[in-house]
Amino acid sequence: MNIQNITALASQLQSLGFDNFGSLLLKRICFKPDNFYLNHKIAKDKELLEFRFYFERQRESDAYMLLYYDVTLQQKNIFEELMIAGINIADLEKQMTTINWMSAFNIDERKKLDPNDKTTWEVEAKVESVVESLAALELDEKGKTVAAALKVKFWFGTPYHEIFGSISAVKNKSDISQRFYFSENSSGITVDEAYRFLQNKWLEKQLQLKKKQADSTSESENDETNSTTGSGLLKKRRINSSLKGKRNKTNQD
Template sequence: MNIQNIVALAEQLKSLGFTDMGYSLAKRACFKPKHFFLNYQVEKSGGVLRFQLSFEKDRKVGDAYVLVYYDAIFQKSKPFEGTVNGVDVSWLSQQMSEVDWTKAFDFTEKKPLTGSDKNAFEKELRIESIIDALTAFEGTNEGRLAASFLKQEHWLGTAYNEIYGNISVLKNKVEVSQRFYILDGQPSISVDEACRYLQNRWLEKEMLAKKKQAEDSGTNDTEINGHGTGLLRKKRKRKARTSK
């Protein structure tokens, strides 16, 4: 393993804002893969910034690695707020955070059960109430999206697939992403710069969504008003014919 290369890569990452990555680099490099990824996450400005850094072997130096690019994803901490179908999103998220979902989805656990024990099903009853709330969400498109987002947020890394299969979220609704390449001889985009760029894209997304909503609302109003005007014209024509 090229220790000098690992140290140099760690310093490069540190200069970009990816701190304490040296040991993770060494753990990947010791297996001598052709390429590998490292994940990094920070919380910034009311959101979560997730990175996936891509490394591959240096074509010039066989036992060394280079950072090729990284993908940056900005996701608002609370993309869904308020009440959906009578259920408060923040309340439900808090309820879900208090459950050990790894154990909840572990169906191999065995222990004696006594029907007379009132507390025997306490955890299961709590989970059932959460599932009922998630089901209540799914009455609208927005609710289905919020429910899927909460499931992914709290069930990530658990064996939920056995019951629910794959849970997909329309990512363009809750996050923005960008790939940044690392080019020789050119300054690279830092973590802070990537954050500012993605935050600006998120604000732009919100503004465009509000503009579209306003335009759609205006179109509906125009259609209603136009329809009303047409009826008035018909009534006027009928009155004119009657008077003749």
């Protein structure tokens, strides 16, 4: 095993602000995959940074390299809304906390089933209730994001992936993301640098949104003004036509 390579990668990550990655790298590299990802979260004030590192094995040297990482700045807590599609999010999250999901997804487990004894199928009833609530959330645009986040929070690392495949990620519209690449001659973007970049990107997005709203308001006001002016001109034309008709009638008399 190329311990030097693992140590070098861990040192590289540490220089960027990510500590104690050595064992995480070791556990993945020992399986000698062609590539792999590492996920990591860092709290910044009331915001959350989500990192996803991509490593790839080099065929020439058999060593692994960090090629890039994706980072997402979560500006808004997606669980802060109380009700979505008739589902109480706090209650659903609490309900999911009470279930041992590792055991729930162990579909090969054999145990006694007695239709008259609810305790023998109580867990499965809870699971069904949660799944139905998640399905209801996924019918709503905002609910899709919450449902995906809850699945990742409680089902990541369970046999869910073996049974149903990967969990489809739904991006929260308030999130800001960026990919940062690495090259042999660059040290890479640190945590703080990535955070400042995403904050600036978020601020730019807010300014553009405000400008768009202001332009939209201005256009609406212009439309109303034009509509009022048009109505006034039309009314004036009708009055003039009426007066002209009366004059013609008088001349004929």
